[in-house]
Amino acid sequence: MPLFTKVRSLLRNLFSWRRVEKDLYEEVHSHLEMLTEENLRAGMGRNEAERAARIELGGIEQVKEEVREQRIGNWIHSVLCDCRFALRQLRKAPGFTAIAVLTLALGIGANAALFAVVESVVLRALPYTHADRLTFIAPKGGRDQFSSTSWLNYRDIRDQARSFTQLGLYAHDVAVVETEEGAVSVSGPRVTPSVLSMLGVQPLLGRTFTEAEGQSGGAPVVLLSEGLWRESFHGDRGIVGQVVKVGGIGRTVVGVMPYAMGFPEEDAPDVHKAVWMPIQPTPEMLKERGYSMFSIVGQLQERVGLKQAQAELDAIAQRIAHDNADAVTPGFGFRATAYQELLTAPVRPVFFGLLGALALVLLIACANVANLLIARSLGRQQEFAVRAALGAGRARLMRQLIAEGAVLSVLGSGIGVLLAKLALEGVHKLPEGTIPRGDSITMHWTLIVVVAAIATVTTVFSSLLPAILVARTDLPAGLHSATKSIGAHSVRGRVAGFLVATEVALSTVLLIGTGLLFRTLWNLEHAPLGFAATRVTTFSAMSEDATGFTGMAVSEDRLDAPTSVASLVYAPVLERVRHVPGVESAALITAPPLSDMDLHSDFEIVGQGKDLANRPSARVTAVSGDYASTLGAPLLRGRMVNDDDTASAPPVVAVNESLAKKYFGNMDPLQQQIILGGKETGMEEALTVVGVLGDQVDSKVGGIPDPMIFIPYQQVPTTSLFYQALLTTMVNFVVKTRGDLAVASAMRTAFHEAAPSLALDNFKTMQQVVDENIFSQRMGLYLTGTFAGLAVLMVVAGLYGVLAQLVSYRRHEIGIRMALGATRQSVAQMILRHGAVLIAAGLGAGILLALAMGQLVSSFLYALRPTDFWTYIGVAISLLAVGLLASVLPARRAASIEPMQALREE
């Protein structure tokens, strides 16, 4: 019953407001009249009776307001009133409103967009069953987080580990698929059937792999991706059961996987146009523990943590090491990491760094709006005084200002979300693969929560200070004194100055960050590459019957070894290419600089003892003659391997400078001999080092190059593992031209004539390759540069606003000063000095802050310390210049005040 009454009252109060108000009005008035009558009866005169009645009643409006405050739902009503009033107030000051809303919109929009990216990429779970329990298991001491391991290790973990519901194995690979329009080379990951059941993605058509299809000698089958199925098979629903040639082998299509299947995610975006094939263990895989081609992924048991799984893996690794002492190196072990975490590890620090930078921008925006509100509240002293006299309490006045801040924030958020949407469209235009999971970036419902939170923060930060200042003022005094005494030393002047100095400090931090990134990019663009990128084009070639890297095998039948594709196909086509008009030189190389082709092998130096712990290892590539001259790579010692190093000539290799330094030290590497794996890999003969090539960047511009071995392409034994890895799957060509030449079409023509079975792809100039490699730094620079630009604009607006307000409120005082003999120059100086003090204070604080935060950015810098002197100096000078520029206009206005006029105005 009471609840019902309350609800009824609430509804009445909210929806019959007018009637409730009329009732109250009549009640109070009838009360007043009854009081008057009483007084009349007591013998007072009419006027006296009315006066006494009013005195007894107290203020009519005050009584009514007090009744209103008792009402249920009063706060909703008064908040609505406040907002409506705030809107009216803001409409009356369109300039102020536009600046404030725009400032907030930029801050909020940028934050919302970046949050959407971070949420989609880092926070949102991958679209798989129990994606949070998906775990990657890498060998310890691998070259990177995604290092691979062998089938035997996988088998042992699978058979012994209890922490996982399922374990699976996969390998990155490529495949050539024959379609009606010809052969297309696509991503061709190999997976065990358990990977697919673990991920739980339902096929669009057909089924996934059966257990039998994952056994040695299982049926040749393939799963198509939705992307490839639609593009190359016209979305034919009858595709399941048909035979498609993949790498020259007929494979039965068992199903089509939907777009959501993006595994392995580290291969995105190519994997959306992929074919998946089952891993069917070969004799090599079942025999060699060092045959590391595979990645292990597992699904943790419910309520089993990574730590527990890690402990179990450590125990298994110990057993493996114990049972296979000859096959494992000391420090052998496995490391379990959450798959998604591993995937997003490269971008996470970047994102969080950018979010930090954006939070600074947002704070600056808030400080600016707070300053604008303070400036406005100065001009509204009288309005506040009148409202206080009419019964508004201090709390009510504060609420009014906060309502204005809230309305500004809501408007800012609205426009900010629109800006964020635009920004996200921009993000989707970035080159594919710039951001992992880039295609999953969308606005999600969580964004609304975040924007609401941001709006709350901006409301509080922007309007709380002004509100407190209003509440502190002696309100009645405002009624009769127009504000004459607002100087730099009043409370408001100090707060406004403090806010501007804070803005300067925050933008100093942003500018220093930008400066450091700018110098880093400059350094990277001028970093030694080890080759000349000018007029060099690179492209890849894949054979129709390329088998991929995964099914590699060593042939025992060395007498009956087939003739190498190097002399059958590549040598003739290279010869043909070299005669194309405009081509200066051309060469074949499996792993050119900055390519994803990353083939590593352990090796052994003849005459040096086998040190299992520090077995030498190097990046390995096959190379044709003319490579060094095509890329302009400097030869340091001896000779480069060339086309005279044929299959029948003595086997030789060239190495790079890093390898010579790391493994030969003070020894002369020339004429030393190395063995690349021996029987295990089929490279049994010792190879003689004949030359040392200068280092070339390999995976990252500005990075430290790995040791590298160049094998003459005709000398790679066709019976070895290296033959498939280096020559029969995918190779690259580099072509140096004389003038401008449409390289792609010329090459396609030449290859069509001399080697029709090769599919060409990935045409890029070496300069493009380099630019793509430093794209992330460039983008980081653009983003922080934009943020810093925004920040500086806001600082200029804020500083100008504060000084201009100062001048207008000090007109009277300046008038007196000038009447007493101050020159215009000294008045201008006074204002400029005020501006300079604010900038200098902010700059000092900002530099200290930047010094303290320097370590956070050091990992993004190249050949630069985070405390780079010139960056700091440059930022200080430019901020001072910009700040003084913003102060000039107010200073001139102060100097042009006519003393008599200013004094008479009051």
Place this chain on the structure above:
Amino acid sequence: MDPEPTTLLQGTLDLLILKSLVAGELHGLGISRRIKQITSGTFVVKPGSLFPALHRMEEEGWISSFWGDSENNRRAKYYRLTKPGRKQLEVETKRWGRISWAIGQALETT
């Protein structure tokens, strides 16, 4: 002539308003006068406290209001006790009894 009016103790205003309405419906001024009368002029309730209290108590459901004619044929808003109001009066009366007894005890202790 009047004794010094005393400030109302927190919560006693509700009790006095409820009590003043036991005899029958009254308008605002009537309640004010009735309280003055039954407390022998000790408590004078000003409109600034009376009206907010009346509206709050009406929203609580203890009293209800209607428009009627005053003794001088003037339209006035009348209040009367509701059933929950009577119950509330009992509760408040008991509570007050406890408080006054306790205060009395406290003051007698030396």
